[in-house]
Amino acid sequence: MRNLVWSLIAVIAVGTTGCGQEQRNNGFDPNLKVYRHAMDQSPSSLDPVQASNVYANHVVLNAYDTLFAFKYLARPYEVKPNLAVDFPEISDDLLEYRIRIKEGVHYIDDPAFADGVGREVIAEDFIYSIKRHFDPKMRGQGAWLWQGRIVGLDEWKESGADYDQEIEGLRAIDRHTILIKLIRPYPQLIFTLTMGYSALVPREAVETYGLELASRPVGSGPFRVTSYDTSKIVFEKNVKFRQEPVDIWYEGYNPETQGFTGVEAIQGRSPPFLDILEIDFIAESAARWNSFTKGDEVQYTGVPNEQVDNILSSKDPITPTQEIADRYHMYAGVEAGFVFQAFNMDFPEFGYNDDPDRSRRNKLLRCAVIKGFDWSKRNESFYSGLGIVFPGIIPPVVPEFDPELSRWSVERDVEEAKRLLAEGGWTADNLPELVYGTTSSVTSRQFFEQFRGWLKKIGYPSDRIKIKQFATFGDISRAWKNSTLPFVAKGWGLDFPDAENTLQLFYGPNGSPGSNDANYRNREFDELYRKTSVMLPSPERSKLYQRMNKLVIDDCVAVSGISRTRIMLWHKNVIAFPDREIVGGFFLKYVDVEKQQPVEGEGT
């Protein structure tokens, strides 16, 4: 059979003779250091004002500079100065931030600049970049991070978004110093300055390219984009990038857990280490796996669910098979985010009702659904049993997570669920119709069928639980924002490692079309949210966060949740500690590759 197939392609093989050498380095010059990364989705825009997800940030954070960044190796995550010289000088009342940026940093050379030569990055660029989020013409997506926070910024927008007009709370004091004045303390501000949203964009590029900036970045990051299409993006080293030797100990290196990665080899050297960085966008898991295992194509992959059992010899602890361990580096980590469902409290059938008795009964109904939900089975069925099931809305990755919290809300108890229904006077005849909104994927449909099956066991008739599928994310997002679904199933990726980022999902004023799709309104919760929103991290704040978490659990608003464990594999010749959490992609500038040492199984 093998000979027959070879015979059939012999002619083509003759035609392709001679190109093998070039292909050994992914089609690039064999003398270059090339790393091919893989992502399961492509970013839709490369403009920092639209860097709304990890996919976009993988590009934005490598093409542009941010004032602050996450340390490469520190877990839990820690912030460090990046373009900023140091941490901000903060006034005693926590309302004024002075940030000095590094001198002598230049943008890449681009026709947008006079003579095509990238000019120096200055404080005014940061001011301009933040203003862009408040200019409707820019279609920015990050305004929510600074809206109502910075003195004069909202007013600047209302008065017509004139870039030449100064803002009291957002100014460049001199060429390299930024002043931010806050309306009230905002402890998460520094986190927002690590995000792609806050990356520094030169005004010349925006004025030259307009909306097209979304596909041709002009930044001062470690790489410059050379090509971008639906299948991949290719960067080359930004030769003008500042020389800053890496101190892996400062970056949070832990030899015990990270020694296997070989990152000690980058100690004292200045990134970026790659000549070419290519990110392939491969939505199809089979194609991604084939490309990764081929040996001479992508060098990194997240492990698709269907491969988990093939590559692991043990799930607890997570251990690769000998074959996988011999061929690849592996790391398994819990995601910075979670998957959950929530009732939309604006629906009187399940949530708030003018009739106090019905409100009481609705709560019992919601609690019954929560007790009927089998998180353990969900974990086994869809997450290979590797996810971490936790009660409430503060996921394990943030420091405020409480491992001692009662697991009542995540442990299935059919009898208890039936008891709660009976206590509320709910019978098969009077239970309201539950519409489960989801996207139109096979997995979503399976989620629904499993959910319906569990509820049937507690006495909820199957014909009262309906699915409403939406063709695209935009469609379901519209339904959430317009509050037309009584039951919301979604995932949330943390923007920064602070529980505030998940608690805001249940803050009353953030109701639809805001991020509080549950339209949960609890006076105590909202007061605590406002109180903690100006507090610096402390045991007291953590305690208040946990109290808010308890309120959501006690009100039976959310069926929550699970944080998935992500398994990553990369080739042995790649020196890296990959991470796609939080902003995503900040590790890529530290990636290095040993000269051509392809793994077994490599073709051509």
Place this chain on the structure above:
Amino acid sequence: MEVLQYAIRKLLGGIPLVLGVTFISFLLMVYFGPDKTYELLGKNPTQEQIDEIRHELGYDKPFMVRYGEYLKQMATLDFGASDSTGEPVSKVLARTVPISLALITPGFILGNVLGILLALIAAYHRSGPIDKYIMGFSVVGMSISFLIVVIAFQIIFSSSYGLNAFPVRGWNVHSFSDYLRYITVPTLATIFVALGYNTRFYRAVLVEEMTRDHVRTAKAFGTRPGKLLYKNILKNSMIPIITRIMFSIPLVVVSGSLIIESYFGIPGIGKVTYDAITTGDQPILKAVVGLTAVLFVITLLITDILYRVVDPRVSLK
């Protein structure tokens, strides 16, 4: 002159077709397609921000005004910029359509040529073992999902589990040998599936032609099989064959092949179109739909002229 007059008449007659197609498709895009507004929102938007984005996208204008703008774009061939990447649509098409053409053309030509050859052989040996083998192969090609064929071929030819002889994905084409490397497996997959459909269709057409009196007469005169198949059967069957081939062209040119492009990481128009559909990127969609309609009109015209070429009895009046 006759052809020119016919062409002008036909093109003018195609205008209502283009208007109809663009109107219906734009109606579907606006009222039933994904709303780009909600793709462009931040995580915690206000109603004011939603309204601003709708305004920026022009969604707050009356439908007929928007349709009028669409027609103007069609007339000027300037569809603006993609709502996702901001890249001018003309640039996107100029970059991706040639790649799709380069990808699909070999499979398209070989699939049809081989389909006709196999159909001729099967038709000539009608009801015999050769016919049955060929038809059996055709049924196999038709029965297996294209997706499965793509995955299987990728594993067999490209992956480390198989021959590992070709790239799994990518499109770094700098020379003809690069080109061969990247298109071989997609082309084989395309041919495998297309052959099934093509062979069965062409065989049916040729078998019908073989039952005609002139074929029987030619056989009675002792015409050699090769001449009989080419001159008496194939030439007289060209009308349905041309129809099938020609009507596939607009879809090949504009739509590309989504599955092939996605699995093999080839940046053609198919993937761009699919992404535009799922995200509601109307500038791209408007261009693809409008240009497909125009291409169909042109294809209809060329098809009619080709009818005349292969059969002089066909009148262009």
